Amino acid sequence: MPVTAVLQQNLVSASASQAVYDLLLLLPSQVFQMGSSCDLVLLEFEWRFQYAAANDCLEQMRKHLLGRTAVLEWKTQYGHGIQDGNCSHGNMERLNDKISACAMHYQTHFSMLECFSEQLGKVHWTTNLRPLKNEDIQSILHGKDNDCLGEGYVITSWIWNTSGVDHTDEANLAECMYS
Structure with missing residues (x-):
């Protein structure tokens, strides 16, 4: 351009x-x-890139949430003692930091998408992506109060209903734990 x-x-000063x-x-x-x-074609390319990046951020966030759930379940079943507690606490802190980073990146991409969707004539993109609130970032197994709701009854956030979610694969769960 x-x-x-x-x-x-x-933008650059004269002395730089x-x-x-x-x-x-x-x-x-x-x-x-x-x-x-x-050129609107260039803006369209960037918009598509930001849309894909926002979906990638959601996928990474879901993986880290699954990893956090697995750490909590392991801690509940097998973690007895100070060493196990410290190790799982460190894992939880790392996963929480990764989840927060993914949320921040998603919000950045979403704001760009929201800003330029009208100029580019994008209408139906909000069916998959929505504004991310803190209460949306929750595990698939828990409701609002982080209490199990009962067998067969789970309230999920919208982030679990977007495309690309496969939470049943054990290899995927292992990848979530160590990525």
Whole structure:
């Protein structure tokens, strides 16, 4: 995009070095937000990328939630003692950090999708992706109060109803634990 050279000159101060690795790389959405014109085809490509990235973030979050559930179940059944408790606590902290990071990345991608969906004429994308709230980030096995609701009755968040969920595969569960 030829307009990016002008925008880069406006953003970079006069005293800054002009080395190649210091050049600002602008995405089509950033060019559009700065008030310049941008080819809608490029914006469409970025929108598709952000849509795929948001779905990937949800998939990673689901994997980490499954891993956290497995750690809790192991801790309940087999964890007796200080060493087991400390080990499982460390695993829980790491999984919680990964879940928070996935949620933050998802919210970033979702805000871009929301911002440019109207200009690109995207209408039905919100059937799969929704705004992520803290109460949406929950295990598939628990309801709102983190209590088991009973045999055969489970309330799931919308993140478990999007495409790409296979929570029955044991190999998938093992991958969740160690990724």
